Amino acid sequence: MIELNINEDINPSPIDMSDNQPIPSSSESAPQFMAEAAKQEEFAEPDIKKRKISHFSGDEKKYKLEDRLGGILCCAVCLDLPRAAVYQCSNGHLMCAGCFTHVLADARLRDETATCPSCRVEISKTSATRNLAVENAVSELPAECQYCNKQFPRNSLVRHEEAECEERISGCKYSRIGCPWRGPLHERSEHEKECVHPNRSGADVMEALKSIDHQMNEERMLYDSIFDLLGYDKITINDVQLKPYRTDEFVHRLFYESSRFSALNYQWVVKARINNNQKDPTQSSERDMSYQLILKSKSVKPLSLNYIALRGPVGDINVKPRIYEFEFTEQNYETPFVKLPLPDTPECNRLLAATTINFRLIMFSK
Incomplete structure (x- = not known):
């Protein structure tokens, strides 16, 4: 009876109990059971492999591809994704255009050789190259709209924020007559229906x-x-090129000066300095440039002059027109330093990063 019970557990199929077919013993069925178990174990998927696949799926959900690329393609200086041009040193380290010009400007102010902030290899306007592949890749990465918090490709984010987003900040159409309301664009029409300024x-x-x-x-x-x-009777147009030089003082200071040029039958020189002659402009986050006009010829009689600096055909300087006036005499042959009307600090850094500064100087005299 014991043998029959064991066989039923191992093989539930019907058993012929005739005298011609002997009943198998427990010693004969054990090897068969072990062989079947080994066969199942051979074709079964290992537990380790299952755990590995499950673990990878979790990582993929936790760390998105765009997040990983954002850490790889970020600027080595500000650690942010570039918005426009991307420069790289000879070893491939990336810098956005703003940080690249800032590094070159700081080196110019310190009278040092500009180096990559990551590997310290020498960089310059000629040795560093633009990485168009990174620029195109970054433009396709998603970025969050500052108004609606939705994500869009970076190359279309500006258009969305300026013209498409319903949450972007807008003003009332009656702002020209004093309405101070500002709010989301989709609330503008409702406000204008109730605005009291048209009735004032x-x-x-x-x-x-x-x-x-x-x-x-x-x-x-x-x-x-x-x-x-x-x-005016006398008008001259001069394309001026400023080149950097340093003083011989204990603390070397950076200046720019042009070559002598002829205008209105006199010889002139243009001189420029950074942050109104600040001792160490590298310690300031705000930078500007001021310039003066120097008369190198002797003036027999007073010379009243108006002058204005503009962007010329050679350089790409971004200046706002501003007219200055000065009267030159034998005692006063240098104008005071006046601001070169640059729009902001990044534009000044861009000029400092360049080898020379080019602009057009127009001079007027009666």
């Missing part, structure tokens, strides 16, 4: 109109002054 009296909106008139008058005065100067 003229006396109430005069303050807003005065500020607008003041700004327009400044622009009109500038254009009127330029048109008046164009009627």
